[in-house]
Amino acid sequence: MHKIKKENDQRLxxxxxxxxxxxxxLQEYHDLFQKNNIPLFPKRKATKYANRIVMVSTHGYWGNxxxxxxxxxxxxxxxxxxxxxxxxxxxxxxIILARWFNPYPRVETFTKNLxxxxxxxGSDEFVRKEDMYPIVPVLAERAVAIxxxxxAHVVMGHYADGMAGALEVGERLQVxxxxxxxxxxxxxxxxxxCDPSDPEEWFxxxxxxxxxxxxxxxxLRGANLEVxxxxxxxxxxxxxxxxxxxxxxxxxxxxxEFFDVHHKPQTELLSAYGLVPKKYLIYFGRFSxxxxxxGTVRVFGEARRLDPHLLQxxxxxxxxxxxxxxxxxxxxxxxxxxxxxxxxxxTEDDVVRLPSQSWRALSVLAHHSxxxxxxxxxxxxxxxxxxxxAAATPVVISSAAGITQWITDGKEAIVVxxxxxxxxxxxxxxxxxxxxxxxxxxxxxxxLARNTFSWDGIAxxxxxxxxxxxxxxxxxxxxxxxxPLSVFRKRxxxxxxxxxxxxxxxxxxxxxxxxxxxxxxxxxxVKEVERSRCRGERAILCLGGESGAGKTEIAxxxxxxLRREKIWGITIAGDAFFKLAPAENHRARLxxxxxxxxxxxxxxSEVDLEQLDSILNRAAKRKVTEVFVPSDCRRLGSRRxxxxxxxxxxxxxxxxDLTYSLLLKSTTVKVFLESDYxxxxxxxxxxxxxxxxxxxxxxxxxxxxxxxxxxxxxxKETDLVVTRNYEVRPLS
Numbered sequence: 064m065h066k067i068k069k070e071n072d073q074r075l076x077x078x079x080x081x082x083x084x085x086x087x088x089l090q091e092y093h094d095l096f097q098k099n100n101i102p103l104f105p106k107r108k109a110t111k112y113a114n115r116i117v118m119v120s121t122h123g124y125w126g127n128x129x130x131x132x133x134x135x136x137x138x139x140x141x142x143x144x145x146x147x148x149x150x151x152x153x154x155x156x157x158i159i160l161a162r163w164f165n166p167y168p169r170v171e172t173f174t175k176n177l178x179x180x181x182x183x184x185g186s187d188e189f190v191r192k193e194d195m196y197p198i199v200p201v202l203a204e205r206a207v208a209i210x211x212x213x214x215a216h217v218v219m220g221h222y223a224d225g226m227a228g229a230l231e232v233g234e235r236l237q238v239x240x241x242x243x244x245x246x247x248x249x250x251x252x253x254x255x256x257c258d259p260s261d262p263e264e265w266f267x268x269x270x271x272x273x274x275x276x277x278x279x280x281x282x283l284r285g286a287n288l289e290v291x292x293x294x295x296x297x298x299x300x301x302x303x304x305x306x307x308x309x310x311x312x313x314x315x316x317x318x319x320e321f322f323d324v325h326h327k328p329q330t331e332l333l334s335a336y337g338l339v340p341k342k343y344l345i346y347f348g349r350f351s352x353x354x355x356x357x358g359t360v361r362v363f364g365e366a367r368r369l370d371p372h373l374l375q376x377x378x379x380x381x382x383x384x385x386x387x388x389x390x391x392x393x394x395x396x397x398x399x400x401x402x403x404x405x406x407x408x409x410t411e412d413d414v415v416r417l418p419s420q421s422w423r424a425l426s427v428l429a430h431h432s433x434x435x436x437x438x439x440x441x442x443x444x445x446x447x448x449x450x451x452x453a454a455a456t457p458v459v460i461s462s463a464a465g466i467t468q469w470i471t472d473g474k475e476a477i478v479v480x481x482x483x484x485x486x487x488x489x490x491x492x493x494x495x496x497x498x499x500x501x502x503x504x505x506x507x508x509x510x511l512a513r514n515t516f517s518w519d520g521i522a523x524x525x526x527x528x529x530x531x532x533x534x535x536x537x538x539x540x541x542x543x544x545x546x547p548l549s550v551f552r553k554r555x556x557x558x559x560x561x562x563x564x565x566x567x568x569x570x571x572x573x574x575x576x577x578x579x580x581x582x583x584x585x586x587x588x589v590k591e592v593e594r595s596r597c598r599g600e601r602a603i604l605c606l607g608g609e610s611g612a613g614k615t616e617i618a619x620x621x622x623x624x625l626r627r628e629k630i631w632g633i634t635i636a637g638d639a640f641f642k643l644a645p646a647e648n649h650r651a652r653l654x655x656x657x658x659x660x661x662x663x664x665x666x667x668s669e670v671d672l673e674q675l676d677s678i679l680n681r682a683a684k685r686k687v688t689e690v691f692v693p694s695d696c697r698r699l700g701s702r703r704x705x706x707x708x709x710x711x712x713x714x715x716x717x718x719x720d721l722t723y724s725l726l727l728k729s730t731t732v733k734v735f736l737e738s739d740y741x742x743x744x745x746x747x748x749x750x751x752x753x754x755x756x757x758x759x760x761x762x763x764x765x766x767x768x769x770x771x772x773x774x775x776x777x778x779k780e781t782d783l784v785v786t787r788n789y790e791v792r793p794l795s
Contacts, residue, residue, distance in 0.1 A: 105214035113529035119229040120221040122192035138446035149522030151176035196565035203231035226282030239532035242286035248275040254441025262623035277563040285557035293465025316518040321453035324426040343378040345432040350384035357399040358438030364407025365488030429454040452508035568697030571616040581621035583791030602716040605724035608736030614720035637721020646701035679729035725780040735781035740767040
């Protein structure tokens with residue numbers, strides 16, 4: 064026993080060193096694996112088959128099956144669960160990684176060969192997916208530890224948070240990475256009626272599109288392959304961003320409960336809710352605004368108006384969410400539903416609201432309904448429609464749903480425009496008048512679901528794809544590859560996510576005065592980009608000024624403003640070029656402060672300006688498509704990465720935000736931010752004490768005083784000045 068423990072300790076120590084992991088973290092998961100009988104330390108790494116698969120899908124609730132209709136727990140969690148179960152049946156071992164929160168256990172064994180491991184990060188309460196990005200580095204670090212101990216052959220990431228975590232695993236373990244967006248931020252933004260060229264939409268705090276976009280694009284750049292549930296995703300990436308990634312289009316699937324229900328047509332559930340078979344229409348799914356559930360109600364109301372006799376006694380059943388205790392977005396949807404009901408004279412007897420149901424209950428409700436109606440404004444796939452088809456239920460589905468790629472309108476389903484409720488109602492009434500035609504659509508839809516949307520079939524396709532990636536081959540049918548050096552072969556230097564603000568741990572908070580300055584800079588930058596394009600170069604814009612003056616905030620808002628002008632930019636974080644990582648540099652400053660030598664320590668000599676100049680000089684050439692920069696991660700103990708790739712494809716302007724950036728030589732435009740820390744002392748205190756409540760604020764003030772004196776001497780190096788009123792003027 065002592066010998067085994069010693070061997071394990073030695074092995075863990077070696078792994079910790081090899082993969083830059085904390086030994087105590089490895090020990091924690093080693094013990095958790097042993098306690099839950101998860102296999103540890105495979106004897107040899109397979110080279111031909113993906114026999115050990117890690118699925119990173121961190122947000123939402125989990126179960127077997129996942130609970131239906133609760134926040135962030137819709138098609139994605141069901142997708143991950145069903146594919147994983149199918150792989151487990153094939154004999155492959157699979158771990159699903161999710162975020163832990165109360166009151167759930169750390170580990171669950173779902174079936175033979177399939178485990179769910181919940182990772183603690185942030186608080187012990189549920190966190191919605193839009194707010195998870197700051198804790199992704201912690202989730203990813205733990206995902207690496209788990210994947211190492213498990214001996215993962217391949218890792219698959221789901222949605223922006225999971226894809227970024229999977230990419231960190233792939234980069235550290237040098238195994239293939241597959242990214243599945245499930246939904247792209249830009250697609251959802253457009254579906255919600257947002258203007259992608261309006262930065263206000265991107266910085267909206269409800270959705271955090273700008274952070275989501277950063278992780279999405281970084282993960283897709285680094286993944287070996289993208290699995291898109293619809294052709295819409297690759298097309299949007301190409302049309303909107305000018306980016307093309309190796310991808311396969313694979314549909315999602317429906318669970319066996321839906322395929323089996325017609326063999327076990329239970330009706331007890333219907334009686335409990337006062338429903339009669341074939342006397343109601345149904346919608347089920349998440350209650351989000353993009354699903355356009357009020358549009359479904361409107362179709363029902365229009366149909367009743369068109370043929371009151373046909374619809375007499377027919378109800379509309381809406382399943383999902385928490386009607387008694389709705390989340391904010393659900394409450395908004397419920398309010399809109401009530402508004403539509405009032406417009407059409409519908410009562411609660413006509414429109415029946417049911418809370419989230421188990422998958423078995425949903426299959427029964429779907430099977431006995433007259434028709435499923437989905438009027439989604441944005442739906443990457445359309446799980447509800449696929450499940451209804453599997454349950455042999457006729458379907459009316461929005462043309463915005465990705466599932467329509469596989470549907471022939473009028474054969475497997477009725478495809479309607481989501482913004483045309485009257486026309487949709489007319490088609491619904493027409494098909495309801497033809498019972499034989501309705502049955503025919505249900506039969507064709509069921510056959511399509513059986514042949515195309517069964518999880519076992521999808522899992523077999525994906526397993527073949529993963530095996531080919533493990534063998535270093537390009538999977539059959541891959542699209543979007545450019546030449547023999549396609550990313551599908553790449554195993555190193557894929558950490559694009561490590562330069563994303565949310566990963567670094569210091570996302571800017573943009574305020575009205577930052578927006579004012581950015582708007583003032585736009586005409587100057589547009590002219591400079593045009594001149595640089597003529598020279599076959601990129602514009603390099605550096606923003607200099609003392610700490611807290613707003614350099615980063617102005618740069619980021621300006622970056623999104625320029626999209627209106629069809630100008631694409633990126634930010635290279637100047638702070639990462641300090642010669643010491645943040646924590647180390649802070650300690651060095653404290654030591655200098657204690658020795659009364661702070662003024663000698665602080666200044667441009669803290670920063671490797673020569674390295675930054677060299678990188679910018681190379682990046683300025685438009686023919687250069689990638690550079691490598693250092694980057695930090697504050698949330699992982701100020702970890703520093705040496706060579707983080709930055710993709711310059713399609714980039715017109717590079718922003719550099721750095722206190723001493725006015726000393727750089729390889730720049731096109733230099734912008735100086737007039738500022739005096741003493742005039743904004745309250746903001747300075749709040750910002751710094753939020754990072755570290757125990758720090759010596761007098762020390763911080765001394766640092767700012769020294770920086771202020773140095774910065775004032777650099778004004779003469781600038782081209783443009785952002786005044787203290789955040790107006791922009793050329794240096795006179």
